[in-house]
Amino acid sequence: MAGKFLLEVVTPEKQLLSQQVDEVIAPGSEGEFGVLPGHCHFLSTLRIGELRYRVDSQTHSMAILWGFAEVTPTKVTIMAEIAEQAEDIDVERATAKVAEAERRLQAGGLPSEVKDAQISLEKARLRKKIAERTKKTGHA
Amino acid sequence: MPSLQSLRRKIAAFKNTQKITKAMKMVAAAKLKRSQDRILAARPYAHKMRGVLSNLSRRVNRSAHPLLQKREVKKIEVLVITSDRGLCGGFNGNIARKSAEFVRQCEAQGLTVGLSIVGRKGRDYFRRRSWPIRQEWTGVFDKLSFEHALDIGGDLTDNFVKGTFDELHVVYNEFKSAIQQRVIVEKLFPVDAATEFSAAPAEGVASGAYLYEPDEAALLSALVPKHFQVQAYRILLESAAAEHGARMAAMDGATRNAGQLIKKVTLYYNKTRQTAITKELMDIVGGAEALK
Numbered sequence: 461m462a463g464k465f466l467l468e469v470v471t472p473e474k475q476l477l478s479q480q481v482d483e484v485i486a487p488g489s490e491g492e493f494g495v496l497p498g499h500c501h502f503l504s505t506l507r508i509g510e511l512r513y514r515v516d517s518q519t520h521s522m523a524i525l526w527g528f529a530e531v532t533p534t535k536v537t538i539m540a541e542i543a544e545q546a547e548d549i550d551v552e553r554a555t556a557k558v559a560e561a562e563r564r565l566q567a568g569g570l571p572s573e574v575k576d577a578q579i580s581l582e583k584a585r586l587r588k589k590i591a592e593r594t595k596k597t598g599h600a
Numbered sequence: 601m602p603s604l605q606s607l608r609r610k611i612a613a614f615k616n617t618q619k620i621t622k623a624m625k626m627v628a629a630a631k632l633k634r635s636q637d638r639i640l641a642a643r644p645y646a647h648k649m650r651g652v653l654s655n656l657s658r659r660v661n662r663s664a665h666p667l668l669q670k671r672e673v674k675k676i677e678v679l680v681i682t683s684d685r686g687l688c689g690g691f692n693g694n695i696a697r698k699s700a701e702f703v704r705q706c707e708a709q710g711l712t713v714g715l716s717i718v719g720r721k722g723r724d725y726f727r728r729r730s731w732p733i734r735q736e737w738t739g740v741f742d743k744l745s746f747e748h749a750l751d752i753g754g755d756l757t758d759n760f761v762k763g764t765f766d767e768l769h770v771v772y773n774e775f776k777s778a779i780q781q782r783v784i785v786e787k788l789f790p791v792d793a794a795t796e797f798s799a800a801p802a803e804g805v806a807s808g809a810y811l812y813e814p815d816e817a818a819l820l821s822a823l824v825p826k827h828f829q830v831q832a833y834r835i836l837l838e839s840a841a842a843e844h845g846a847r848m849a850a851m852d853g854a855t856r857n858a859g860q861l862i863k864k865v866t867l868y869y870n871k872t873r874q875t876a877i878t879k880e881l882m883d884i885v886g887g888a889e890a891l892k
Contacts, residue, residue, distance in 0.1 A: 468648070472746070472830065475644040490813050503656065504813040505822055528823060530652050537648050 465497045467513055469522065469538045476522075476543050483514040484536050486529050495531055502531035508582050510590055511538065521546040521590050525583060549591035557584035604876065607869040611862060618858035624687065625851035632778060632844035635744075639775055639837040646834035653827045656820075657791045659810055665820040666761045667828070670790050675712040677734070677765035678703055679756065679788070681772035681835060682722030683843040684741050689850035691773060691781065691843055692721040698783045699771040703731075714765055718752065718836070734764075741840050749833035757828055760789050772835050773842035779849050781842040788831060 467484055469477040484495040487509025493502075506529055511522040527540030561581035568574060662668045680699045682692045699722075703713045714734040717723045723736045735755060740748045756768060768789035773781040812819050 468644075470645040470648055472642055472645050472833070474641040488813055493813075500811060502811040502813070503652070503819060505819060528652070530648075530655075537652070539645060539648055539652070 463497055465495075465533075466535045467538070468535070469511070469540065469543055471527075471540050471543050476545065479513075479515065481513045481515050485512040486536075486538065487511065487524060488529070495536055498533045499531050499536075500533070502529075504529050504531075506538070506540065508579075508586055510586065511543070521594065523549065523587050523590050544587070546590045546594040549587050549594075551588065551591040554584055554587035554591055558588055560584075602872075604869065604873055607865060607872065611865050611869060614858050614862045614865065618855055618862065621851045621854040621858060625848055625855060628844050628848035628851060632841065632848055635837065635841040635844055636775070636778070639834070639841045642834055642837050646830050649827050649830050653791055653823065656823070660816060660820065662790075664817060665824050667757060667824045668790060668820070671763075671766045673711065673766045675714065675765045676706055676767040676769060677714045677716060677756070677759070678706075679716045679752075679768060679770045679772075680718070680722045680726075681770065681839045682717070682719035682725070683839070684720040684738060685843075685847075686721060687850060688843055688847035689853075691846035691850075692719075692725070694781075694783050695771055695773060696722060696725045698785065700729075702769070702771060702785055716756065718839075740836065741843065744836055744840050746829070746833055749829050749836055752836075753825075753829040753832035756789070756832075757825060765789075770835055772839045773846070775838050775841035775845060778845045781846055786835075788828070791827075 464480040464482055467477060467479055467481045468475070482497075485492055486495070486504075487507055489505040489507045492509070493504070495502075506524055506527045508525050511524045513520055513522075523542075523544045523546070524538065524540045525542040527538060527543075529539070530537045558581065561577050561584050564577035565574065565581060657668055660668070662670055678699055680695060682695050686692070699715075703715070706713050715726060715731060716735045717726060717733055718737045718740055720738045723733065723738060726733055737748070737752055740752075759765060760768060767787065770784075770786045770788050772784055772786070774784045776782050
């Protein structure tokens with residue numbers, strides 16, 4: 461294999477990650493895509509989902525909420541609206557958020573409110589999923 | 601010779617001023633810390649975004665998105681970023697001078713120039729000179745948030761699409777360090793095809809080798825407006841941090857100057873007092889001498 465490539469994750473708040481990795485799996489808006497070294501140039505929007513990256517045999521995970529990804533043969537740049545490392549997610553809070561969003565979805569209301577609730581449910585579920593898995597295995 | 605009392609009053613007044621400038625310096629230092637953290641955190645994102653976009657604009661058809669259009673330049677817009685408050689040294693003066701100079705340069709080339717202004721100080725400056733101001737925003741920096749960037753960026757992108765102007769330049773203070781600002785004139789619209797970034801992806805990629813997901817149009821319409829919002833936000837943050845830095849430096853200088861003045865006047869006061877005492881003594885001695 462052609463060795464490692466650089467993965468950079470930035471959000472408007474901060475630069476989250478800049479690291480040499482072996483493999484990246486990102487949540488593209490049209491479906492997940494995997495990147496190995498030497499990938500062709502590629503630009504995609506991202507949806508709410510999980511970003512996984514592998515360094516040697518260690519896999520790490522991160523929650524990504526929207527954004528863009530630029531892939532070049534030597535580098536992957538993820539520009540996310542919000543990104544959180546799995547280790548930083550608070551499980552209790554995520555669980556509470558899931559319950560709250562489900563309740564709001566049940567309550568119904570204006571279409572825009574329902575949509576809001578759906579989005580926050582999706583966000584909360586993702587956080588919960590990643591956080592719980594991290595807790596169980598010690599790493600993602 | 602000024603009376604002793606008036607000198608005492610003067611010293612007290614300087615001391616009061618010094619207290620105020622010292623307090624302002626403290627406040628500015630605290631605010632600087634916060635805004636410095638924000639701009640340093642926001643920079644990587646904004647720069648990556650610009651890199652991606654200028655890369656992209658080399659490859660895609662310019663007519664693919666209204667914001668990428670390059671028209672013949674007849675009307676240009678200058679966005680001037682100043683602060684709402686004064687007492688920050690040459691901060692606003694430098695900006696105002698630079699933008700006035702820039703506007704004159706453009707007018708000399710036969711271009712029509714419009715002014716958009718952020719910050720009360722800049723507005724006042726151009727209003728006093730009765731230059732027409734197209735659009736102004738004040739009170740942005742009290743609680744600077746992404747909303748402001750959306751507001752300002754939205755207005756400017758709308759007007760660019762409508763054809764109010766063909767090019768947009770921003771004049772702002774870039775935050776270099778706590779004590780250093782740099783006045784920057786930057787072209788925001790239209791996006792230049794990878795000028796400063798041309799070195800990075802010079803692998804000579806044919807446009808066909810680039811994949812987009814979803815399709816190019818959808819991607820552009822998500823990415824391009826976002827880019828301008830992010831840039832507007834970054835510029836506002838730069839200016840806010842630079843402002844606090846400038847104010848801190850200015851107030852530090854003022855505190856030191858006040859200290860020097862206090863020293864000088866106190867010395868003068870003591871000398872005057874001594875002279876007065878000597879004179880009185882001489883009077884007494886002279887009187888006693890006369891009685892002999």
